[in-house]
Amino acid sequence: MYNTFMFNLVGLGNPGQKYQLTRHNVGFLALSFFAKKTDLPKTVKSAKYLGEVTKGVVAGSEVYLLQPDTFMNLSGQAVKKLIASGEESSLIVLHDEVALPLGEVRVSFGRGAGGHNGIKSIIESLGTKEFIRVRIGVGVSSFWTGKLQVLTGDQLVKFVLSPFSKSEQEKLENEIFPKVQEILLSIMTDGHEKTMNQFN
Secondary structure: OOOOOEEEEEEOOOOOHHHOOEHHHHHHHHHHHHHHHOOOOOOEEEOOOOEEEEEEEEOOEEEEEEEEOOOHHHHHHHHHHHOOOOOHHHEEEEEEEEEEEOOOEEEEEOOOOOOOHHHHHHHHHHOOOOOEEEEEEEEOEOOOOOOEOOOOHHHHHHHHOOEOOHHHHHHHHHHHHHHHHHHHHHHHHHOHHHHHHHHO
């Protein structure tokens, strides 16, 4: 068994109805799915933690869940309120990853931001990158080459703020989010290193 008995799970996204089903909000969506499937209490708005929070016990571990009300590039402000100094390794951040195609999920620990503004904000606020990330692929492969499309600048911003299609939403609910849940439960029971070996 993994010796950490408390985990802080943070799903990244932008607040508001306008962004609810966009690719950038897949961290929000995955965390909501996890909370529902593990029968955690409904989230409540917290001024203290700058977001929606809930807590409970999952797989024998105490868990705190946070969906920041800050915009993506200010995510660190909310995370800093949740994570006490020295507890950074208890943090698991769920976020979108354009460098992975939709359907792929990867676990990482101690990596740089990789151009993700939410992760950049968290690293800057905590002063460390020593936390767990569950990177949920939202990228799209080219129709012509089958290779992942590389987007930059305004094109990238427009893409991550675009909504998932109906078929993509079904894939998230039926395939991707159950996989994310399995990964989270594995991290809690076996630790992130074993989980990385199994799922990456």
